[in-house]
Amino acid sequence: MSGAADERDRIRAAMNRILTGRPERSNGALTVVALALEAGVPRNALTQRHLDLKNEFYAKVKERGQPTDAETRLRKQVVRLKELREKDKAELGQLRADVQGLVRVVNRPTLEYWQLREQMSAHDSVVRALRTRSTPPEPD
Numbered sequence: 001m002s003g004a005a006d007e008r009d010r011i012r013a014a015m016n017r018i019l020t021g022r023p024e025r026s027n028g029a030l031t032v033v034a035l036a037l038e039a040g041v042p043r044n045a046l047t048q049r050h051l052d053l054k055n056e057f058y059a060k061v062k063e064r065g066q067p068t069d070a071e072t073r074l075r076k077q078v079v080r081l082k083e084l085r086e087k088d089k090a091e092l093g094q095l096r097a098d099v100q101g102l103v104r105v106v107n108r109p110t111l112e113y114w115q116l117r118e119q120m121s122a123h124d125s126v127v128r129a130l131r132t133r134s135t136p137p138e139p140d
Contacts (some may be wrong), residue, residue: 004049007041011053014039019060029069030061 014035017023026038035057036043046054067075 007039007045008053009051010039010047011035011041011050015057015060030058030066031069034069082124125132 014026018026018035018038018129021028023034023038025040026034026036028034032046032054033043034044035054039045044076046057
């Protein structure tokens, strides 16, 4: 038996073991990686030399009506990412509200400064000079 024919036989046998839930060498996942491990062939044997067997495997998985492990994992990740997105959306809304409050807090002293400056520059304002001490006060 040639090497390629033996490889194909091992892949078909591994396919049957995985699909019937009796894996011997792999975790039994419905993936090409598990199939290659179960068959004892490199993964590129399925992705390059035996594409028809890889496609046949995925077709049989699809016929079962069960999602692949990769699809299940991705669906869980999508749910988690959607939850994180909602959490980030709420946090961003809170931060935007905080920014508005901080802008008001900063603007108030600025407005008061300009009002005082305007009052000081008015012609009718009185400026008093305060006496200064020429020597520092004595400590008690």
